[in-house]
Amino acid sequence: xxxxxxxxxxxxxxxxxxxxxxxxxxxxxxxxxxxxxxxxxxxxxxxxxxxxxxxxxxxxxxxxxxxxxxxxxxxxxxxxxxxxxxxxxxxxxxxxxxxxxxxxxxxxxxxxxxxxxxxxxxxxxxxxxxxxxxxxxxxxxxxxxxxxxxxxxxxxxxxxxxxxxxxxxxxxxxxxxxxxxxxxxxxxxxxxxxxxxxxxxxxxxxxxxxxxxxxxxxxxxxxxxxxxxxxxxxxxxxxxxxxxxxxxxxxxxxxxxxxxxxxxxxxxxxxxxxxx
Amino acid sequence: xxxxxxxxxxxxxxxxxxxxxxxxxxxxxxxxxxxxxxxxxxxxxxxxxxxxxxxxxxxxxxxxxxxxxxxxxxxxxxxxxxxxxx
Numbered sequence: 001x002x003x004x005x006x007x008x009x010x011x012x013x014x015x016x017x018x019x020x021x022x023x024x025x026x027x028x029x030x031x032x033x034x035x036x037x038x039x040x041x042x043x044x045x046x047x048x049x050x051x052x053x054x055x056x057x058x059x060x061x062x063x064x065x066x067x068x069x070x071x072x073x074x075x076x077x078x079x080x081x082x083x084x085x086x087x088x089x090x091x092x093x094x095x096x097x098x099x100x101x102x103x104x105x106x107x108x109x110x111x112x113x114x115x116x117x118x119x120x121x122x123x124x125x126x127x128x129x130x131x132x133x134x135x136x137x138x139x140x141x142x143x144x145x146x147x148x149x150x151x152x153x154x155x156x157x158x159x160x161x162x163x164x165x166x167x168x169x170x171x172x173x174x175x176x177x178x179x180x181x182x183x184x185x186x187x188x189x190x191x192x193x194x195x196x197x198x199x200x201x202x203x204x205x206x207x208x209x210x211x212x213x214x215x216x217x218x219x220x221x222x223x224x225x226x227x228x229x230x231x232x233x234x235x236x237x238x239x240x241x242x243x244x245x246x247x248x249x250x251x252x253x254x255x256x257x258x259x260x261x262x263x264x265x266x267x268x269x270x271x272x273x274x275x276x
Numbered sequence: 277x278x279x280x281x282x283x284x285x286x287x288x289x290x291x292x293x294x295x296x297x298x299x300x301x302x303x304x305x306x307x308x309x310x311x312x313x314x315x316x317x318x319x320x321x322x323x324x325x326x327x328x329x330x331x332x333x334x335x336x337x338x339x340x341x342x343x344x345x346x347x348x349x350x351x352x353x354x355x356x357x358x359x360x361x362x
Contacts, residue, residue: 172359192328195325197324197326
């Protein structure tokens, strides 16, 4: 079922209720409040929302930055390792001063500096199956910006299990793709990728494309969480920056998908989970 | 009939020089198009089975597993090698 372009609705814990915006918040976000952007209630929903992002490098970093600046209330991210010089062509949350330091702490500090009103939780490792489910369960939305399909599919399973929207942002070289998944309504990543695509550790990347795709992932998240605008659930956006081509394909669910079909009940220890 | 062809995603550089249109007999199917495409790929390259295929914006599956699809003149065929960079 394709629901691309559906009008967004309130959802989950980011729905009605909770504290209104403060005067400081109204001032801070005034340029994104009004016709064609967010309503005050939409902004308040962002404030009440939690987004879980794994990882916050070339794409997840710009996504996290945009979400923090937009006023998402809580950002939980996972990113391990130490910052390397070769990260700095794209990882906007890093800096030369942070080289050699743990990425999680550096990136969290960067986000907090951008907006002290946002709560940032940093996890300095790749979540395993159980942790991914636990984190997705705390979130209103999951952004998958991981460097491997194994991790992307793990996040997909967790999001489907928890019934939480997933946005998958991916890139190679000067190309990028963006998929928004509404669990059990639109195609999940396993529907789209029935076979595990090949793993490539040292993929090429231009920071401009990863930044663009990450920013678009954040925009989708903002629309879904705020209930404003039209989501692109059920479609894949392809941006080929190398040749200046963009296209969109309407994705189809796999009725026998081992992850999201109605016959499946998720378990972190299921055969589907162990295959990755 | 002619269809427009766009190959992208991982290793898109390997498809440089591949024509952006394929001429096919009337009534050709997606399988026919993929066979014709294989013939014009650079020597030593092939489309991985995991590549997504879409006809005029409609996702049909992958190169390795897709629906039977009859093509029409002017269709757009997109072949996308999955990307996972973060």
